[in-house]
Amino acid sequence: MSRTAQTTEQGAQQAVQTLTIAKGLNLGLRSAMESDNKVVLLGEDIGRLGGVFRITDGLQKDFGEDRVLDTPLAESGIIGTAIGLAVRGYRPVCEIQFDGFIFPGFDQIVSQLSKLHYRTQGKVRVPIVVRVPYGGGIGAVEHHSESPESLFCHVAGLKVVSCSNPADAYWMMQQAIACDDPVLFFEPKRRYWEKGEVDTITEPAPLFASRTVRPANYQASHTATLATYGPQVRTCLDAATAAEDDGISLDVIDLRSLSPLDLEPVFESVRRTGRLVVVTEAPSESSISSEVAARVQQECFYSLEAPVQRVTGFDTPYPPAKLEEHYLPDLDRVLYAVDQALAW
Amino acid sequence: MSSPETWTHPEPGAVPAATAAQPTPEQVIAGLRATTEGGTELTQLLTPEGERVASPIFDGFITDVDAEQLRGLYRDMVLVRRADREANALQRQGQLGIWVPLLGQEAAQIGSGRALQPQDMAFPSYREHGVAWARGVDLKEILGIFRCSDQGDWDFQGSKLHPYTIVIGNQVLNATGYAMGQKFDGKVGNGSDNGAGGASASTDEATIAYFGDGATSQGDVHEGFVWASVYDAPVVFFCQNNQWAISEPTERQSRLPLYQRARGYGFPGVRVDGNDVLACLAVTRWALHTCRNGNGPVLIEAFTYRMDAHTTSDDPTRYRLTDELEAWRLKDPIERVRAHLSRTSGADQDFFDAIDAEADEFAADLRDYCVNMADPPPERIFSNVYADPSPVLDAQRDSYLSYLAGFASTAGEE
Numbered sequence: 001m002s003r004t005a006q007t008t009e010q011g012a013q014q015a016v017q018t019l020t021i022a023k024g025l026n027l028g029l030r031s032a033m034e035s036d037n038k039v040v041l042l043g044e045d046i047g048r049l050g051g052v053f054r055i056t057d058g059l060q061k062d063f064g065e066d067r068v069l070d071t072p073l074a075e076s077g078i079i080g081t082a083i084g085l086a087v088r089g090y091r092p093v094c095e096i097q098f099d100g101f102i103f104p105g106f107d108q109i110v111s112q113l114s115k116l117h118y119r120t121q122g123k124v125r126v127p128i129v130v131r132v133p134y135g136g137g138i139g140a141v142e143h144h145s146e147s148p149e150s151l152f153c154h155v156a157g158l159k160v161v162s163c164s165n166p167a168d169a170y171w172m173m174q175q176a177i178a179c180d181d182p183v184l185f186f187e188p189k190r191r192y193w194e195k196g197e198v199d200t201i202t203e204p205a206p207l208f209a210s211r212t213v214r215p216a217n218y219q220a221s222h223t224a225t226l227a228t229y230g231p232q233v234r235t236c237l238d239a240a241t242a243a244e245d246d247g248i249s250l251d252v253i254d255l256r257s258l259s260p261l262d263l264e265p266v267f268e269s270v271r272r273t274g275r276l277v278v279v280t281e282a283p284s285e286s287s288i289s290s291e292v293a294a295r296v297q298q299e300c301f302y303s304l305e306a307p308v309q310r311v312t313g314f315d316t317p318y319p320p321a322k323l324e325e326h327y328l329p330d331l332d333r334v335l336y337a338v339d340q341a342l343a344w
Numbered sequence: 345m346s347s348p349e350t351w352t353h354p355e356p357g358a359v360p361a362a363t364a365a366q367p368t369p370e371q372v373i374a375g376l377r378a379t380t381e382g383g384t385e386l387t388q389l390l391t392p393e394g395e396r397v398a399s400p401i402f403d404g405f406i407t408d409v410d411a412e413q414l415r416g417l418y419r420d421m422v423l424v425r426r427a428d429r430e431a432n433a434l435q436r437q438g439q440l441g442i443w444v445p446l447l448g449q450e451a452a453q454i455g456s457g458r459a460l461q462p463q464d465m466a467f468p469s470y471r472e473h474g475v476a477w478a479r480g481v482d483l484k485e486i487l488g489i490f491r492c493s494d495q496g497d498w499d500f501q502g503s504k505l506h507p508y509t510i511v512i513g514n515q516v517l518n519a520t521g522y523a524m525g526q527k528f529d530g531k532v533g534n535g536s537d538n539g540a541g542g543a544s545a546s547t548d549e550a551t552i553a554y555f556g557d558g559a560t561s562q563g564d565v566h567e568g569f570v571w572a573s574v575y576d577a578p579v580v581f582f583c584q585n586n587q588w589a590i591s592e593p594t595e596r597q598s599r600l601p602l603y604q605r606a607r608g609y610g611f612p613g614v615r616v617d618g619n620d621v622l623a624c625l626a627v628t629r630w631a632l633h634t635c636r637n638g639n640g641p642v643l644i645e646a647f648t649y650r651m652d653a654h655t656t657s658d659d660p661t662r663y664r665l666t667d668e669l670e671a672w673r674l675k676d677p678i679e680r681v682r683a684h685l686s687r688t689s690g691a692d693q694d695f696f697d698a699i700d701a702e703a704d705e706f707a708a709d710l711r712d713y714c715v716n717m718a719d720p721p722p723e724r725i726f727s728n729v730y731a732d733p734s735p736v737l738d739a740q741r742d743s744y745l746s747y748l749a750g751f752a753s754t755a756g757e758e
Binding site: 040045066069071072074076077078079081082083084085086088089090104107108112116117118119120121122124125127156157159179180181260298 | 426494495511522525574690
């Protein structure tokens with residue numbers, strides 16, 4: 001995975017570049033395709049158009065129509081044919097155009113993709129990445145703003161990750177493609193255009209690991225832990241900055257890998273802060289936030305000073321987008337939950 | 345229809361109007377169905393009485409099939425039927441959790457399965473025991489699925505037989521993707537298949553997808569047809585129309601004869617007598633040849649009959665009449681080859697007796713293997729969920745095994 005140099009679109013070789021998440025994903029895909037000619041991309045409008053979010057921009061032009069496939073409009077077909085290609089020895093990367101359109105492919109994901117390795121006891125591998133732009137905040141019509149990641153975490157045999165910054169976008173995409181297990185890769189679509197520095201040479205963190213993105217000052221008078229992922233990492237970082245003014249120091253942990261969960265850093269943090277707030281856009285019921293809360297109470301029972309708080313989307317369908325600012329966790333709701341935990 | 349390459353679809357006017365030819369469900373129940381007749385478009389090379397019928401289109405694909413090869417096809421069918429009956433009995437005796445009988449579909453499976461060359465890939469549904477046999481899979485290796493001690497345990501890559509797929513229609517898309525890969529790998533259209541039937545050893549490849557009449561209603565089958573057609577994938581869609589999707593007749597899946605659906609997708613569809621092993625062999629060889637040469641996909645509807653229940657859990661007397669079964673018995677796939685071999689002096693009584701004896705031995709061996717299969721250990725629950733190591737599952741396994749061990753030590757104390 002370590003590379004001595006990264007060829008950018010401009011042809012220059014640079015160690016550190018400023019990229020958007022979208023460009024990080026694009027270059028990550030490009031790098032994976034350059035490293036392994038078995039990597040093929042399948043999706044709707046990903047070739048000539050470059051994807052509705054332009055994540056695959058320029059790739060069909062450079063790698064050809066046999067490696068970047070503009071598929072017919074059917075998600076089960078995308079996943080189902082990708083499975084056949086994987087059995088043949090390819091490493092397909094599927095794009096689902098929007099979160100809410102993954103469900104026609106759900107059967108192939110759950111019935112075949114997740115189970116073939118287990119069914120055959122490892123004789124058949126299906127190293128497929130399913131990319132899913134997800135989450136709200138873009139003022140879209142129905143089915144374009146959902147956060148269905150918990151559904152896939154509940155399915156054994158799948159791995160589920162979400163990136164929150166350009167460096168992770170670049171590296172996690174390559175790591176997911178290199179993984180021999182099927183990976184659902186959730187991309188925070190409303191953060192696609194946020195920029196950050198990407199070191200394209202340094203060996204990255206492992207794929208299935210969480211990371212503390214802002215450490216708390218444990219000497220502060222009030223401390224708490226925020227555990228989140230994807231689009232809410234930015235929200236939580238902003239909340240932590242705001243809380244600082246009130247003498248509250250927050251650990252912010254980006255879970256990154258949603259299945260398997262890497263909660264050891266969360267446990268360590270909670271053992272020091274005694275308070276945990278889990279923040280997700282996805283609804284709370286039977287979700288990643290439920291799982292984190294359950295495991296933290298199991299592992300950190302005597303350290304907890306307050307019940308685990310959850311700030312999530314409501315247990316409703318995604319509302320009409322004129323209401324999404326109420327639905328989506330924001331800085332104020334996160335800080336309110338922190339206050340609730342501290343007041344216990 | 346001068347040659348297979350110029351095979352044309354029957355024009356809509358050339359076949360009887362679908363609505364006129366199709367009886368109502370009530371007629372079906374009344375035993376007045378036309379399902380024992382495949383219609384004028386049925387390709388048949390051996391009549392139920394064992395008479396050879398010439399076919400200008402398909403004869404060229406079986407020029408190598410002499411009496412010896414026919415005896416081989418006969419042996420294949422007798423052995424898989426005998427294995428099928430043994431497995432059915434094993435289920436009744438509690439040795440298998442369930443069995444999915446292939447009785448009546450031997451010709452469709454052996455004919456198509458023997459048409460495959462070693463480099464071709466097959467994606468079965470869950471009734472394709474005859475195809476498994478033709479692919480060289482030991483039938484013992486499929487018993488674990490139905491004894492519920494494993495979920496299919498053969499050499500999938502080596503045999504080029506994908507795992508059985510139970511969710512109806514899923515494998516049709518998987519097969520299509522595999523075929524797309526064959527094309528991307530440059531294994532299609534190199535002209536290595538000269539179409540000389542079984543004598544033609546080609547380096548070009550094709551894929552065959554097996555599914556039933558019920559599956560044709562699934563979206564995945566539709567999507568497979570669409571994908572294969574727009575990517576020119578070298579896949580033969582082999583539909584065994586055995587007339588019944590559990591209790592639902594084919595009329596509940598389609599107004600139109602199934603092979604005619606291919607026309608709407610822009611590729612050839614052929615209806616073959618699924619109880620005629622010679623026709624199934626010839627038509628499938630033609631279809632594979634077409635695909636290997638880059639002119640795929642192709643749909644084959646093998647018009648056959650499920651002579652037993654859907655599974656051992658099913659009771660077909662609730663939805664179909666014995667008359668129908670009796671009519672199909674007259675078209676038995678094995679009997680017609682036996683009749684043909686007899687009338688052409690291709691085999692004598694000693695041969696038939698020897699095959700029967702071999703079949704009994706084969707079944708006894710299968711039975712012996714089945715009843716002696718060990719149950720898998722509890723740790724099997726946790727193995728191979730992922731290709732990568734899983735510390736979480738390792739911990740669950742260890743925790744459960746130590747919980748189990750606790751019972752053992754408690755029992756020891758008592």
